[in-house]
Amino acid sequence: MSSSSSTVESPFRPAAVTSTRFAVGSLMVLVLVNIINFYDRQVPGALAEPIRKEFGLSDSQLGLLGSAFTWLYAVVGLPLGLAADRYSRKWLLAAGVTVWGALTGCAAWARSLPLLVVSRLGVAVGEAACAPAATSWIGDLFPAEKRSRPLALFMLGVPIGGALSFFLSGPIALAHGWRTAMVMAAAPALVIVPVLLLLREPQRGASERQSTERQTSERQTPEHKTLEYKAVTTAPATGSIWQVLRIPTFLWIIASGALVNFNLYAIGTFLPAFFGRIHHMNVGRAGIVTGIVYGVGGISGGLFAGYLGDSIARRQPHGRMRAAAVASLCAVPLAYFGVQQSYGSLAMAIPLLTVAYGLLNMYYGLVYASIQDIVAPALRGTSMSIYFLVMYMGGASFGPILTGQLSDRMAHRAAAAAGSLQITEAFRAIGLQQAMLVIPVLSLGLALVLWMGSKTIARDMLNHGGTA
Numbered sequence: 001m002s003s004s005s006s007t008v009e010s011p012f013r014p015a016a017v018t019s020t021r022f023a024v025g026s027l028m029v030l031v032l033v034n035i036i037n038f039y040d041r042q043v044p045g046a047l048a049e050p051i052r053k054e055f056g057l058s059d060s061q062l063g064l065l066g067s068a069f070t071w072l073y074a075v076v077g078l079p080l081g082l083a084a085d086r087y088s089r090k091w092l093l094a095a096g097v098t099v100w101g102a103l104t105g106c107a108a109w110a111r112s113l114p115l116l117v118v119s120r121l122g123v124a125v126g127e128a129a130c131a132p133a134a135t136s137w138i139g140d141l142f143p144a145e146k147r148s149r150p151l152a153l154f155m156l157g158v159p160i161g162g163a164l165s166f167f168l169s170g171p172i173a174l175a176h177g178w179r180t181a182m183v184m185a186a187a188p189a190l191v192i193v194p195v196l197l198l199l200r201e202p203q204r205g206a207s208e209r210q211s212t213e214r215q216t217s218e219r220q221t222p223e224h225k226t227l228e229y230k231a232v233t234t235a236p237a238t239g240s241i242w243q244v245l246r247i248p249t250f251l252w253i254i255a256s257g258a259l260v261n262f263n264l265y266a267i268g269t270f271l272p273a274f275f276g277r278i279h280h281m282n283v284g285r286a287g288i289v290t291g292i293v294y295g296v297g298g299i300s301g302g303l304f305a306g307y308l309g310d311s312i313a314r315r316q317p318h319g320r321m322r323a324a325a326v327a328s329l330c331a332v333p334l335a336y337f338g339v340q341q342s343y344g345s346l347a348m349a350i351p352l353l354t355v356a357y358g359l360l361n362m363y364y365g366l367v368y369a370s371i372q373d374i375v376a377p378a379l380r381g382t383s384m385s386i387y388f389l390v391m392y393m394g395g396a397s398f399g400p401i402l403t404g405q406l407s408d409r410m411a412h413r414a415a416a417a418a419g420s421l422q423i424t425e426a427f428r429a430i431g432l433q434q435a436m437l438v439i440p441v442l443s444l445g446l447a448l449v450l451w452m453g454s455k456t457i458a459r460d461m462l463n464h465g466g467t468a
Contacts, residue, residue: 023141026199027150030134033097033196034157035164036188037130040104040123041069042162043185045268046169046287047178049276054178055113059270059411059432063404066269067397068117073124074392081132081385085378089133090201094193096133100126101189108179131388136381139372140202147372148309148320152302152365159298159361162268163291170272170287204377244383249321249374249460252453253367254387258395259446260328260363263439265399267357270407270432274339277429279346289346293354301327301358305365317373317461321454324366329447331359336440339433360443367450374460406435 044051044065052062083092103122110116134154142150165185172181244250271293275286305323312319338352375383411431415423 023150026141026202027138027153029192029195029199030137031154031157032192033093034130034134034154035161036097036157036192037100037127038157038161039165040100040161040185040189041127042165042268043104043107043169043182044120045162045270046166046272046290047173047181047283048269048273049283049286050173050178051116052273055116057113059273059404059407059428059435060401061113061404062273063269063400063402065113065117065120066265066400069120069124070265070392070397070400072121073128074389074397076125077128077132077388077392078385080129081381081383081388084129084133084136084381084385085204088201089137089381090196090199092129093133093137094196096126096129097189097193097196098126099123101186101193102126104189105183105186108182128388132381132384135368135372135384136204137201139377139380140204146310148365148369149306151368151372152306152309155361155364155368156299156302158264158364159294159302159357163295163298165291166272166287166294167291168287170290171284173287174282174284241382241386244375244379244386247374247460248456249453250371250383250387252449252456253371254390254394256324256363256367256446256449256453257387257391259442259449260360261391261396262399262402263360263442263446265396266403266436266439269400270403270436271353274432274436277425278341278433279343279349289350292350293357297354297356297358298361301361302365304358305362308362309366309369317458318454320366320370320373321450321457324363325447325450325454327359327362327366328443328450331356331443332440332447334359335443336437339436339439356439356443363446370453370457374457403435403438406438407431410434 048062051057051065052059055061080092080096100123103119103126106122107116107119110119135151138150138154139147169178169181169185172184272283272286272290275281275289276283279286279289281289305327308323309320312323316322334352334356338349338356341349341352371383371387372380407428408431411423411427414430415421415427418427420427
């Protein structure tokens with residue numbers, strides 16, 4: 001075993017090479033950053049009902065709050081992704097955390113919907129730095145054959161952060177008001193910044209370089225080893241957006257991102273309201289139940305995806321994409337019947353929605369690792385920023401607002417069918433339940449897109465990937 005792999009290193013101490021201890025320590029900090037990222041991102045969903053009632057909002061306006069965040073997040077993410085491939089990812093990420101933490105807290109002083117939207121736009125600017133910088137960083141910590149698990153662990157920030165937000169923000173709002181819940185959500189972001197700044201950032205392409213050194217030392221002559229090492233270390237430091245867009249699998253992955261995030265952002269915005277309206281819960285209990293769905297389903301799905309992704313990738317290059325397709329297909333009937341459960345059937349609704357959410361969350365550990373497989377190290381930040389731009393603008397941004405508009409339309413239709421001129425809470429409940437049936441429909445489309453992407457990934461790994 002090489003000395004670099006056996007050395008016990010701290011992620012906070014300067015060194016020339018990466019070790020297992022260094023990689024795991026760095027990953028844990030990045031995971032904490034992503035947990036806080038999604039904690040702060042999901043706060044408006046956890047507080048949707050008290051915010052709606054205070055400002056007298058419709059579901060369309062409530063959805064607009066989430067969509068406005070997503071639109072700016074997508075646009076700002078592209079230049080920040082390019083910056084992540086050219087400048088220090090550590091300082092970029094630290095600045096982003098500081099901005100989103102401060103603006104999350106500022107929402108407590110919003111006295112109108114426009115001011116609340118402005119505060120969330122500031123959060124979007126800060127959070128847009130997280131995924132491109134952090135996933136590129138992780139790609140340089142772990143070799144290709146071992147990336148599913150760390151990326152799945154990183155993306156557990158989605159369900160863990162969301163679960164914590166729902167578990168804590170709902171009860172805090174019930175006891176002290178939604179503004180206090182906003183301030184409490186801001187504190188962890190500002191605490192993690194000094195820890196993040198103590199990390200040392202790996203060199204770009206470090207994991208590929210170590211993998212190449214290991215393989216050549218085991219299989220090849222010293223002369224061949226020298227040539228391979230030079231080929232890796234002299235690879236271009238930067239690349240272009242068009243290099244990424246010429247990869248067929250990447251286009252399928254972008255389409256899949258739009259579909260899965262339409263669903264997940266619709267769930268994050270309206271699931272607490274769904275439990276409140278359909279199952280007659282107050283904001284505290286609705287938050288706790290939503291936290292259970294996020295925590296149990298999301299964490300289980302993410303961990304299983306990480307294990308499955310690394311084991312199947314060794315045997316089948318297309319295995320990760322196909323596994324994600326099958327998981328999405330399995331989510332279709334579960335989401336449908338979970339949404340359809342009426343008052344008194346909570347014992348059925350919770351497990352159905354929990355498993356459906358877990359299956360959809362398998363997407364991250366499987367598909368994000370596939371992105372790393374098909375792009376070179378110097379293009380990882382760029383590729384993630386392109387992915388997020390199209391995925392958010394084409395999918396996630398529409399999840400909250402279109403679901404909200406559909407909910408309002410169905411509520412009006414239910415009222416008209418009952419001969420009522422007033423849209424009561426009972427009609428709002430009917431409208432939201434019918435609107436959320438869009439989730440199983442798009443999950444079916446997601447499964448198809450992922451399956452199509454699995455047909456091209458093996459070729460693209462050879463032609464474009466950092467492991468080629």
